[in-house]
Amino acid sequence: MAAAFGRANPVGFTAWHVPAVMDRALHTWMRGLPELRTNGDLASRPGVNPPFAPFGITGDDAVGVAAAVAPAEVLAYADAVYAAAMQLIDSLDDAALDRVPDTRSHGTRLPQHQTPGLPRRGRRHVRHAGVEAARRAVLRPRARARRRDQGELAGAAFARVARG
Structure with a gap:
């Protein structure tokens, strides 16, 4: 490598x-x-x-x-x-x-x-800022989707228990 x-x-x-x-x-x-x-x-x-x-x-x-x-x-x-x-x-x-x-x-x-x-500033750090923005764009929706999916699963489980 x-x-x-x-x-x-x-x-x-x-x-x-x-x-x-x-x-x-x-x-x-x-x-x-x-x-x-x-x-x-x-x-x-x-x-x-x-x-x-x-x-x-x-x-x-x-x-x-x-x-x-x-x-x-x-x-x-x-x-x-x-x-x-x-x-x-x-x-x-x-x-x-x-x-x-x-x-x-x-x-x-x-x-x-x-x-x-x-250096605290420069081209390299500007490029890395773009990586950070991309990371946020990918990870934030995943985290929200996981929480939503977990909530839906919990809601479905609750509904099954409530129905008896």
């Missing part, structure tokens, strides 16, 4: 980077918990758990992650992060989904997440 072209990151790095950033945001920034990759079986997988944050790294580090991560490992990691995300999202109401987090508090509460030298 280490092949790269031009100045882009290798595909293996990107395959790891996507769930790693989601893991970091979901667990550390939103909930103040350690990342999934630092616990249990994932912690022992060097390709999944390199000793740095999933952003602001050098090109050489990105190539190193791509060379170290196996497709099965990154898929297992992505599945674990996705399952945790769905569990969290299913537990949120509409007001919580609409809340905009105070990103300044992330930096003060968890200072280790401020990567030295990482």
